[in-house]
Amino acid sequence: MFLCGEFGPHCGACASVGDFLCDFPVGDGKTCDMPLCESHATEVAPNVHYCPGHQVLWEQFRDVGGVQRELENVVPFARPKEDR
Ligand SMILES: [Zn+2]
Ligand SMILES: [Zn+2]
Numbered sequence: 001m002f003l004c005g006e007f008g009p010h011c012g013a014c015a016s017v018g019d020f021l022c023d024f025p026v027g028d029g030k031t032c033d034m035p036l037c038e039s040h041a042t043e044v045a046p047n048v049h050y051c052p053g054h055q056v057l058w059e060q061f062r063d064v065g066g067v068q069r070e071l072e073n074v075v076p077f078a079r080p081k082e083d084r
Contacts, residue, residue, distance in 0.1 A: 009035030013052055024054035054077075
């Protein structure tokens with residue numbers, strides 16, 4: 001064996017294998033793409049995961065009402081249905 005251990009992307013916050021990618025939009029149609037393990041990927045919407053740092057940003061962003069505006073350009077945000 002030349003290399004032992006796990007291959008593939010590793011979590012940006014710890015040494016585990018990163019099965020998830022941060023979907024936080026960083027502009028230019030790109031996303032953060034930081035590899036994240038199960039425990040560091042925060043699911044903010046179905047199939048949308050954010051890294052710890054971006055999850056904080058996302059919460060601040062959401063709190064100031066920026067979501068609506070970004071939704072026009074960015075797909076990943078899924079708003080919960082409002083029954084009204
Ligand atoms: Zn991790
Ligand atoms: Zn991120």
